Amino acid sequence: MxxxxxxxxxxxxxxxxxxxxxxxxxxxxxxxxxxxxxxxxxxxxxxxxxxxxxxxxxxxxxxxxxxxxxxxxxxxxxxxxxxxxxxxxxxxxxxxxxxxxxxxxxxxxxxxxxxxxxxxxxxxxxxxxxxxxxxxxxxxxxxxxxxxxxxxxxxxxxxxxxxxxxxxxxxxxxxxxxxxxxxxxxxxxxxxxxxxxxxxxxxxxxxxxxxxxxxxxxxxxxxxxxxxxxxxxxxxxxxxxxxxxxxxxxxxxxxxxxxxxxxxxxxxxxxxxxxxxxxxxxxxxxxxxxSLINIKNTLNDNELLGAYKNSIVVALVASIIGTVIAYIGALFTTRKQNINKFSKVLNVTPSIINTVPGMVLGISYLLAFSPTPIHNTLFIVIICDVVHYFSTPYLMFSDSLSKLNQNWETTSNLLGDSWFKNVKKILVPNSYKTIVEVFTYYFINNMVTVSAVIFITGARTMVITTKIKELQYFIRFDDIFVISTMILVTNIIVKIISNKLTKRGLKNEN
Known part of the structure; x- marks a missing residue:
């Protein structure tokens, strides 16, 4: 344009x-x-x-x-x-x-x-x-x-x-x-x-x-x-x-x-x-x-609660999709040696994505999908977030998988196990810690991002961070701080759960 x-x-x-x-x-x-x-x-x-x-x-x-x-x-x-x-x-x-x-x-x-x-x-x-x-x-x-x-x-x-x-x-x-x-x-x-x-x-x-x-x-x-x-x-x-x-x-x-x-x-x-x-x-x-009046007022505001629920849904779905896609991408580049050209393209992709500011990515999605059915839906917000934060999870998985001892897979192949069985029995369990960390990374960043989604959310698809921007115009700072505290508490809870899951996984490995 x-x-x-x-x-x-x-x-x-x-x-x-x-x-x-x-x-x-x-x-x-x-x-x-x-x-x-x-x-x-x-x-x-x-x-x-x-x-x-x-x-x-x-x-x-x-x-x-x-x-x-x-x-x-x-x-x-x-x-x-x-x-x-x-x-x-x-x-x-x-x-x-x-x-x-x-x-x-x-x-x-x-x-x-x-x-x-x-x-x-x-x-x-x-x-x-x-x-x-x-x-x-x-x-x-x-x-x-x-x-x-x-x-x-x-x-x-x-x-x-x-x-x-x-x-x-x-x-x-x-x-x-x-x-x-x-x-x-x-x-x-x-x-x-x-x-x-x-x-x-x-x-x-x-x-x-x-x-x-x-x-x-x-x-x-x-x-x-x-x-x-x-x-x-x-x-x-x-x-x-x-x-x-x-x-x-x-x-x-x-x-x-x-x-x-x-x-x-x-x-x-x-x-x-x-x-x-x-x-x-x-x-x-x-x-x-x-007084608890500010907290009660915020919790009784259906629009604010709706935006908070949208944020939770977007964060959860984007985290699941993003984790799966990043893991599959890392699997192909670290384990599939017969698709070198694809691997080279995928290895360059994080660097390209990393150069695109969130606001620029949001504008690109706004202009590209405005005439399509997914415009003004949570789906476009989810896809934008998955792409925006793809770089770090992919690199984390690539680093984790490249360090795993490939002799385990060789032994499994000699026993007649398929590639998918290798992934299920060997790769996923041994990269469990990284999987949890990547999911947590996606979730927390999705809960706090504003630049990537400011242009692609509407009245029905408003997430909590873009709602904060809207509340600024009405000088509703009490509401802003209440919902910000909700974001803080949500992310801390997710981080605590993540740490416990990681420790449990390490104990199981031992």
Missing amino acids: AFFVNGSFSTENFKDVFSSGDVIKAFTNSFSISLLSSLITTITALIIAIGINFTNLNKNFKKFLEIALMVPMFLPTITYGFAIMHSFGKQGYILKLFAKPIIDIYGVGGLLLGYFIYTLPVSFILLNNGMKYIDKRYGLVSTLLYDSGFKNFMISIIKPIRFTIIISIIQCFFLSFTDFGIPASLGGNTPLIAKSLYEQMMGSVPDFNKGAIIALVMMIPSILSIVVISIFKEKNTSENISKNIYVRKNRARDVFIIIFSIFVVLIIFSVLISVVIIPFFEDYPYNLNF
Whole structure:
């Protein structure tokens, strides 16, 4: 649609969009803010990951940090914005504590804080996992050679995971640049590319042609990021995992890590705590009497409950379909050697999908399926979510299946078992843990996504995250926080069940 005007091929739309300079300004703002946020986030995650893997901190404290940094993953990004407003805004409790504004939340300050909370779990997972594969003997040898503390740090930690650090920066940048939820609530008057796309597609006078052009602009950093990541993956080298080796005592280092980590956790929870607490006030911030009226009103609202039920249905069905498709795809690429061309195509597919921002994918489905019977149905939402989150589950399954000992299957084949019987008896039981993790990954992300579905849900197919966007227009923040808490509790319950199923599976294997 970007290249057509009245049914004829034309570049007129590009001239109209770029002539005013608004899109370029929005692109520049999004790029610079996202880049700064990704640097801050990666440095923060790096420090905490070092504290968990290379210090003498208490094991329980380390476990607490790993859990605390995951909490933001259980809420939609649009909720962060409203939580920041009610924490750091003019009527926020933090302002009341400090008697003056700490940051300007409507603009760059609020966006940086929102992006930081949003991307920190992703960066931490990457770096914390990467550090578990560092051969800790590097540090021991460096110490025996009497290297300075800084040189020891660079040799034993930074050098082995330098590519992981770069990938973390790129991933955090990509997530921030393409996010819609945080700009929707905290963008203020700052032009941002995600807001520009939404205004073109859902404004008072929608212009799908110009919206398509902005969608193409959003793809530029995405494509560049995947190219850079591919280059770094080729250069990356594997490390040998070594047993935990004695970490030299350094009280100043450990105290710094503790203070820094607690400060970061306090920032996260000072924002997210408002989501859970505010619904219990009668009329925050004007009437602070304890009350359950807001919760009762929300639970009695059939539209809100309907959106919540839609979210549960979409998350469950998309998780089942997505898990099955990702598993079958990984089976073909890791076990079927006679379809090399198909395997190569399937191996490239996650990289391609990973370059498509959620909003761009949603627009593609809107334009492609608007004239079909599945338009404005939950089916199109489910399919969009399955495709949007396919990349990580497929890679998880591929990694898991490629590491399984193929001698088991060879033995089974010699006993006359069919390929399908091999899958049922050997592959599925031995990849049980990954199956549970992939299902959980799909479910949680489906419950919190907003950008991928904002354009393809209607009145009957509204899911809970798009309902939050609608409630924003009516300033119904009590309802927003109640349903956000429902999302949080739902995801935590699913995660707890997932952990129990994983532990049970590991016990059965033993």
